Amino acid sequence: xxxxxxxxxxxxxxxxxxxxxxxxxxxxxxxxxxxxxxxxxxxxxxxxxxxxxxxxxxxxxxxxxxxxxxxxxxxxxxxxxxxxxxxxxxxxxxxxxxxxxxxxxxxxxxxxxxxxxxxxxxxxxxxxxxxxxxxxxxxxxxxxxxxxxxxxxxxxxxxxxxxxxxxxxxxxxxxxxxxxxxxxxxxxxxxxxxxxxxxxxxxxxxxxxxxxxxxxxxxxxxxxxxxxxxxxxxxxxxxxxxxxxxxxxxxxxxxxxxxxxxxxxxxxxxxxxxxxxxxxxxxxxxxxxxxxxxxxxxxxxxxxxxxxxxxxxxxxx
Numbered sequence: 442x443x444x445x446x447x448x449x450x451x452x453x454x455x456x457x458x459x460x461x462x463x464x465x466x467x468x469x470x471x472x473x474x475x476x477x478x479x480x481x482x483x484x485x486x487x488x489x490x491x492x493x494x495x496x497x498x499x500x501x502x503x504x505x506x507x508x509x510x511x512x513x514x515x516x517x518x519x520x521x522x523x524x525x526x527x528x529x530x531x532x533x534x535x536x537x538x539x540x541x542x543x544x545x546x547x548x549x550x551x552x553x554x555x556x557x558x559x560x561x562x563x564x565x566x567x568x569x570x571x572x573x574x575x576x577x578x579x580x581x582x583x584x585x586x587x588x589x590x591x592x593x594x595x596x597x598x599x600x601x602x603x604x605x606x607x608x609x610x611x612x613x614x615x616x617x618x619x620x621x622x623x624x625x626x627x628x629x630x631x632x633x634x635x636x637x638x639x640x641x642x643x644x645x646x647x648x649x650x651x652x653x654x655x656x657x658x659x660x661x662x663x664x665x666x667x668x669x670x671x672x673x674x675x676x677x678x679x680x681x682x683x684x685x686x687x688x689x690x691x692x693x694x695x696x697x698x699x700x701x702x703x704x705x706x707x708x709x710x711x712x713x714x715x716x717x718x719x720x721x722x723x724x725x726x727x728x729x730x731x732x733x734x735x736x737x738x739x740x741x742x743x744x745x746x747x748x749x750x751x752x753x754x755x756x757x758x
Contacts (some may be wrong), residue, residue, distance in 0.1 A: 500595045523751040530746040538738045539691050547683045558674040558748040562667035563593045566741040567634035584717035591634045594658035596631045633716035637689040645680035692738035
């Protein structure tokens with residue numbers, strides 16, 4: 442009888458273990474099913490993320506916000522094939538003696554390749570001449586500044602308010618006996634033939650390079666220096682680079698009231714005479730006497746872009 446009970450107990454234990462095994466198997470199957478669902482959900486999320494990324498990239502390409510290395514229709518200036526040679530674009534704008542209106546100048550680029558500007562500069566070339574009428578004859582002379590390059594800003598005027606260059610003293614032998622008869626109060630303390638004004642630039646597409654006209658004092662520093670551009674400026678072949686300048690004042694302007702106080706001499710226009718080598722042989726007593734000197738302070742504003750051309754370059758899109 443005891444043996445039968447032992448067999449029954451062993452059978453019941455085996456059945457219990459079997460039931461536990463079945464439960465564990467069922468739980469494992471449930472976990473596996475849940476795991477499969479999670480994996481499927483993760484895969485779906487990854488696919489949605491890829492689709493969203495592709496949509497964003499496509500939108501950025503349309504708006505031009507993707508790096509040029511990912512866009513076949515855009516090429517960096519540094520990567521444009523072709524031979525590079527130094528090249529300067531020079532524009533000369535004549536500024537007449539009494540000119541204060543807007544003046545234009547332009548340069549059309551040749552078709553042999555685009556031009557890349559890296560710096561800019563400016564200088565004013567004096568073409569000062571004057572006429573002297575004496576004894577019924579009129580003679581034309583060049584002023585001292587004629588053919589010399591002058592500053593494009595009075596900020597650079599090192600002689601500002603120095604009261605002129607010479608004192609009226611008698612000439613000694615073997616001189617001519619002439620001396621400057623212009624009052625020292627009338628001598629210009631500013632450099633002769635210097636330009637002050639504003640400068641504008643735009644490309645052939647009509648896009649301006651400034652929000653407002655740039656004062657010449659800010660166009661280029663110093664007397665012989667250039668301003669480095671903050672970025673390479675590409676002008677396509679055949680483009681027209683347009684410059685517009687507006688003088689702030691006439692060249693060598695007369696100013697003050699010395700003439701009205703003294704009479705005929707000094708003439709109001711004579712303020713730069715000591716700079717330019719103009720003298721009078723004798724004093725003028727009659728205030729109504731006309732000035733025998735006619736001054737023509739003409740000049741030429743020279744604007745330059747410094748850079749390089751890319752020869753044999755492909756046509757840009």
